[in-house]
Amino acid sequence: MGGTPGQGRQAGGTPRAALADLLAGNRRFVSGQPIHGHDVTAAAAASGDQQPYAVVLGCIDSRVPLEAIFDQTFGAICVIRTGGHVLDRAVCGSIEYVVGQLGVPLVLVLGHERCGAVGAAVDALRTGERPGGSLAYLVDEIAPAVTDVGFDDPAVHPLAIRRHVRRTVRMLREDDLLAGPVAAGRVAVTGGLYDLATGEVALLDPGS
Numbered sequence: 047m048g049g050t051p052g053q054g055r056q057a058g059g060t061p062r063a064a065l066a067d068l069l070a071g072n073r074r075f076v077s078g079q080p081i082h083g084h085d086v087t088a089a090a091a092a093s094g095d096q097q098p099y100a101v102v103l104g105c106i107d108s109r110v111p112l113e114a115i116f117d118q119t120f121g122a123i124c125v126i127r128t129g130g131h132v133l134d135r136a137v138c139g140s141i142e143y144v145v146g147q148l149g150v151p152l153v154l155v156l157g158h159e160r161c162g163a164v165g166a167a168v169d170a171l172r173t174g175e176r177p178g179g180s181l182a183y184l185v186d187e188i189a190p191a192v193t194d195v196g197f198d199d200p201a202v203h204p205l206a207i208r209r210h211v212r213r214t215v216r217m218l219r220e221d222d223l224l225a226g227p228v229a230a231g232r233v234a235v236t237g238g239l240y241d242l243a244t245g246e247v248a249l250l251d252p253g254s
């Protein structure tokens with residue numbers, strides 16, 4: 047199996063070690079020196095019980111493939127992606143499962159610059175035209191972040207992206223089954239931002 051498991055992958059790892067491991071993977075990715083390929087031997091090596099050490103919730107954007115940008119191999123992280131990393135019951139239930147049943151100590155919410163879903167929410171509020179179908183749900187869930195910034199603010203898009211990540215983090219910290227482990231310090235929920243141009247992940251609130 048390729049690669050060297052870091053501290054975060056030890057059983058019973060801490061949220062801090064898990065986050066350090068994820069960010070180390072991002073540094074490998076940014077430096078152009080990933081150690082994890084996507085070959086079938088790595089898949090086979092991870093075919094037993096899974097012991098992921100983090101769950102990353104990100105956007106569906108095709109430019110933000112989460113396993114690649116954190117240089118993670120099979121079995122290392124659970125990935126959930128929705129437009130604008132919007133929560134719903136299936137997403138929350140999935141995270142509750144990973145944290146509660148698999149003992150994962152870290153939930154990272156990853157937004158990204160130029161997010162189309164946030165752009166759609168900005169457009170909907172500016173024009174007053176709410177999209178149809180289930181897209182309306184995405185827009186409605188992102189709208190509070192846009193409203194907080196003010197949709198007429200020239201920098202509303204980048205500011206709302208950050209605010210929406212923080213809001214998603216807050217909602218997860220208050221989730222019925224996550225609030226206890228978070229309060230006890232066994233689980234951390236934190237937010238980050240992916241830079242499309244550099245490939246770098248920056249924590250929004252380092253140390254939180």
Ligand SMILES: [Zn+2]
Nearest residue numbers: 105107161162
């Ligand atoms: Zn996006």
